[in-house]
């Protein structure tokens with residue numbers, strides 16, 4: 445009997461330590477995969493693919509960590525991170541002062557900008573300011589939402605959970621324009637060539653995407669920043685960029 449308990453005790457320790465090391469070696473990532481070409485579901489394979497997905501998997505390789513990626517609602521990303529449901533967010537998330545009060549951002553990994561998406565037959569919108577008196581469609585709590593809010597005299601903002609719903613609102617004439625990240629607008633138009641839409645090009649100040657982690661875990665973000673620097677130095681970053689955006693001039 446005594447022996448039996450000893451064995452059980454040993455097994456319990458073994459299981460506990462295996463569990464602990466498995467957790468330490470896994471990077472739990474969250475994204476919102478409605479953001480082609482950064483994160484989206486490949487319809488053929490059902491896998492999460494895109495620039496961010498390749499980047500975070502490459503970071504996982506450098507750090508010798510397994511990467512698991514959860515696809516959650518955009519406005520649930522930061523609350524889920526703060527509640528320790530995952531370790532980091534990579535979701536084309538722009539580094540903003542307000543977000544940086546609650547999360548810890550990596551060094552910037554991508555430079556982006558807002559654009560305004562309109563119907564091809566729209567003639568009276570040529571800049572963000574022209575949304576005065578108009579209805580803008582946005583993904584809720586994105587920098588597109590904030591940019592629309594800042595337009596003096598804007599009539600209203602229709603807030604959606606996803607970019608594709610915001611685009612659909614413009615197609616349906618429920619909104620005059622959508623304010624979204626430019627690379628995502630371009631990918632959307634390329635993937636939906638029959639959508640009667642165009643976009644205005646850069647329509648605001650540049651912004652920078654960062655990976656977000658918990659402020660209580662600066663060690664992890666330090667390692668991620670080191671991995672990012674290594675991937676830039678060894679050409680992996682450029683290769684991933686080329687995969688999703690073509691060769692750079």
Ligand code: ARG
Pocket residue numbers: 475476477478479483518535536537538539583585586587588625
């Ligand atoms: N860059 C914008 C922001 O940070 C939009 C990001 C949306 N990302 C997404 N995966 N839906 O607010």
